[in-house]
Amino acid sequence: MIPAQRFLLPALLLALPSCAASAATVPASLVGEWLSGAQYPANVYTEDFGGANGDSRRVVLNKDGSYVFTEFESTYYPSSFGTTGYPITCQMMDVTVERGTFSVSGGKITFKTAKIDRVGAYSPDRLNNGCRRNSGTRTSKAESGSDTMTWAVAAGKLTFRTEGGSATYVRRTPVQSPAAPTGLSADLRGEWHSGAVSPVEYYNTATGKWAEASGTSVILRMKADFTYERTGLLVVTTYGCTSKLLVQEKGRVTVNGAALTFTPTTSSSTGYTCSPSKVSSAKNNVKPYTERALVKVNTDGQHVLSLSSGSGETLFNRPLGTPPESQPGRSGAVTPPPPGEGGTTTPSAGTPSSAVPAKWNARGKWDAVITTPAGTVRVRFDMDDDEPRILGSGFSGDDAVGWIQGNSATGTLKIGLEVEGDREVELNVTGKFDGNSYNGRFTTTNAGGETLEGGTITMTRR
Template sequence: MTHPARFLLPALLLTLPSAPASAAVPASLSGEWFSGPQYAAAVYTTEFGAANADARRLLLNKDGTYVYTEFESTQYPSSFGTTGYPITCQMMDVTVERGTFTVQGGNITFKAAKVDRVGAYSPDRLNNGCKRNAGTRSSKAGSGADTLVWSVASGKLTVKAGKDAALYVRRTPASPPAPAASTVSPELGGEWHSGRISPIEYYNTATGKWAEASGTSVILKFGPNFTYERTGLMVVTTYGCTSKLLVQEKGKVAQNGNTLTFTPSSSAATGYTCSPSKMSTAKNHVKPYSEQYQVRTEPNGQRVLSLSRSGAQTLFNRPLGSKPEGAVTPRGGVVTPPPPASGSPGAPTASPVMPAAPARWTATGRWDAVITVNGRTIQVRLNLQDDSPRILGYGDDPVEYANGNSQTGALDVGLDLGGDTMELKVQGRFDGDRYQGTVRWTNYEGEDLGRGTLTMTRQP
């Protein structure tokens, strides 16, 4: 067998004449053996896309047949669309060899009958913006026989070719699920929103049409009987290129202290980069995951849900229009929102009204902008999504993109004026619902073509 030697250091295999078959395959040898990550059985024969790392499986059946599968992963740098943002892409190679084997003492002889290969294909889990490839398939008949030395000790299979050896282990039993809490905390129940939420559907699977939306949005719903639904949308528009990714999942959620474990029963991802005609999809690709959660109550009574995983944090609020749910006391207890002002029905006279905390400032919103460059005045309308500090935006014609940083006040705005593209570098300052900045008009080479100003007013 040629392929088990591939995971060894390069060495000459011991190629010997076929030995007479033993009466039976030793019980200690038969079964599934793994090197590297352990995937579901179907991944090693048909569902190759689920593998995303170097891995090998050797299946030794009691009837003397075998299946050997080897995955090899290659990662390479790329960039997201025309934004220039660096991303990491990946391609995979898989080889599946089938045949028969015989055992004679400490020697095992493999005789391949067929070798199938898929080269340079994309795994199911791929960074948004990476080019997806179906790969190149090939198949050939096996040839020759390869004899290796085997031994099993402490539940581990060692296969040797000369001085080089490879180690396999049996499939690790699945850990029993952590006992779920008797109930998910009542404070989590219901719907939570993060980012810019579209009031209509994101994507219609029947028509293939997308709803108009921008930025990053997540809707999370906790239902009865430990169920949940999560819908996330990312839309990025730069240099006339719009890329969209929609991920939907639903399943069960379990709570253990401040940890929530989400186990999807179904999931789907739909998206494209620049061209809606080049749609890519994935089904049931989301694996169980856990997030740390915290719910805090603002002084004005509004609740905020924080979910964090691997250092990344997402903040959720209740849907717009939701009533306050109580405020937190200094010792962590919950009290009702402040009483109504003195003189209103039922208001106590001794307790003054506590002012509500000011809302966190954000550049998110719809802005009316006036651009003046080289004596030319252009009025446009921008839609900005503030992801703190990154700003992602778009706008009505002639705006192609509007991105920046809400902390530094820097903006990059692109206009298409009848085929004449203007690249505007703006440095200014957000002041509540107004923005004032200086403009530098450049071309793709960064040459200075003119100067001016940009003023913006947020629409109510």
């Protein structure tokens, strides 16, 4: 039954009479909906289980002495995208729904279980592309047993206590109804880029031709009228096999504090594994999702948007020189410092809102020395720079470097490096370009998302 920690019925406990408690024996302060953890719509706890994507508990105590208890448990595990071996994170859920009756005597409450339904190892609605979906295993059985614990309601919180511990619940946070905003805030609206964004279209439906993009990239556009467009591309190349997945969506975005809820009105996904001639597609398969938003401005003037959810965080950069990349109350674009120079950026009043053309870029062939506590690795690669977006890959015949993404203005790089055992790690590099050389430091992330030992990298242009 509802133990304070697990809320599942211990075996061989004293059974109660089968009738529900009378309304007169249920204190008014107990009656209602109580939640612990994430709060989902009411129907998610009883029927639409796929709408949950994190741990949560809910108990409904009714006036007639009946109750319904629901518990969601989330588990993340590493996987890979198709046959490419590209690391992704997948998720599965377990849900338990328990029904029965309860009675109250002073500060004691006794629950009697009547039925327990479970769905184990099923996939939530929101799942990373490439993860295998599972419908889960369903079980249902009648139960007869009881459990007694103490209860207390204070400061809007309901606490259950047993000898083994305690659990605290709160009533559902009421939905606020503030005055409708007149438009999406200026710090959010506009265009945002994540990853190496292609300067041309990703996929031409008429010709079936794909853009020569590498790695994961996302373009997000949000408008003042609360409409949005999002285009995401995943490109992975392993041993001559290239796989691409393109997801496009349009819809509306609503704001609730720091939370942005994206509700697609149309969506499509197109992709292939290894063979561009075997393209598969689907339409309107993206469901509404919510992410927490945070906008900050770096010392170089770069605006960064962080969108985070239970599945992780995505960082977006606003293309330099686009509104509102300027100080409040002043017109003009922010001009980034030239590569290799320090100092802060200075808004140029009266300057048109367009990026200042760079006179230097990272385009060319590079020799690199990667030094770690375990040893030194020498690699070679090509980089292309569309000022400031960098795309790159290893030389033909040198498969150690699978892909490179970066920003020549800030000096940040991400490098997919193959290590022993055909494993790939991601180097997250910060450093500085100085003419035909580069010096930086990096941290390393493996397929499971763990941060490993870092090191240094030096590069010389040929």
